[in-house]
Amino acid sequence: MGFYVPFFLFLLTCAYLPPCSSDPYDEACLTNLKQSLVDPTNSLKNWTKATFANPCSGFNSYLQGATCNNGRIYKLSLTNLSLRGSISPFLSNCTNLQALDLSSNFLTGPIPPDLQLLLNLAVLNLSSNRLSGEIPPQLAMCAYLNVIDLHDNQLTGTELGISPSSMPVHLKETRTFMATHCRR
Numbered sequence: 001m002g003f004y005v006p007f008f009l010f011l012l013t014c015a016y017l018p019p020c021s022s023d024p025y026d027e028a029c030l031t032n033l034k035q036s037l038v039d040p041t042n043s044l045k046n047w048t049k050a051t052f053a054n055p056c057s058g059f060n061s062y063l064q065g066a067t068c069n070n071g072r073i074y075k076l077s078l079t080n081l082s083l084r085g086s087i088s089p090f091l092s093n094c095t096n097l098q099a100l101d102l103s104s105n106f107l108t109g110p111i112p113p114d115l116q117l118l119l120n121l122a123v124l125n126l127s128s129n130r131l132s133g134e135i136p137p138q139l140a141m142c143a144y145l146n147v148i149d150l151h152d153n154q155l156t157g158t159e160l161g162i163s164p165s166s167m168p169v170h171l172k173e174t175r176t177f178m179a180t181h182c183r184r
């Protein structure tokens with residue numbers, strides 16, 4: 001009996017929420033990202049626990065700002081939504097993420113170094129927020145990225161320990177990182 005009840009519940013869940021293919025990494029990523037954000041205008045009203053378990057419908061997502069590919073979160077674009085709060089390090093669990101755009105919000109705190117674990121990330125736009133702290137060296141060196149835009153924040157990059165000539169990001173002022181296209 002103890003065996004059949006969970007199995008029955010599983011069948012029930014899959015029958016009523018097709019397709020039954022949640023990704024635990026994306027679920028952790030989305031759950032923690034939502035928790036780290038403050039959303040005063042309720043722009044993320046579809047970002048609920050139920051959708052995190054099953055966010056994709058083909059290339060579309062039930063989540064505002066998300067795009068899917070093969071049932072995984074592929075792009076996240078949450079720009080100009082008056083979002084506050086911070087960037088969750090658990091974004092690194094969205095391992096298929098190719099583009100992340102959180103620009104033009106009021107996000108504070110550091111850029112989590114964990115983002116460098118996103119090996120598929122080609123585009124990162126965190127411009128026009130209130131992010132502070134050091135730019136994670138791996139990101140600044142464009143190890144994987146094609147495009148990085150961190151301008152209009154309070155980030156520092158002088159502690160990177162790499163010479164300006166080898167630094168593909170252009171440090172315009174001490175406290176402002178300019179938009180950059182990584183050379184690759």
Ligand SMILES: *[C@@H]1O[C@H](CO)[C@@H](O)[C@H](O)[C@H]1NC(C)=O
Pocket residue numbers: 046061062063064
């Ligand atoms: C929000 O979710 C509902 C049902 O889950 C869906 O019908 C609707 O299209 C979603 N809205 C957006 C903007 O994706």
Ligand SMILES: *[C@@H]1O[C@H](CO)[C@@H](O)[C@H](O)[C@H]1NC(C)=O
Pocket residue numbers: 080
């Ligand atoms: C940002 O959002 C505000 C309010 O929704 C809107 O008035 C403004 O045009 C938007 N700016 C851009 C650049 O989309």
Ligand SMILES: *[C@@H]1O[C@H](CO)[C@@H](O)[C@H](O)[C@H]1NC(C)=O
Pocket residue numbers: 025028089090091092093114
């Ligand atoms: C999810 O992200 C956190 C923060 O980067 C990390 O500690 C954890 O190992 C990740 N989990 C998985 C399953 O990748």
Ligand SMILES: *[C@@H]1O[C@H](CO)[C@@H](O)[C@H](O)[C@H]1NC(C)=O
Pocket residue numbers: 079080103104125127128147148149179180
């Ligand atoms: C980053 O986003 C802003 C709008 O929020 C846009 O103006 C800018 O062009 C983007 N940067 C790049 C490199 O695409």
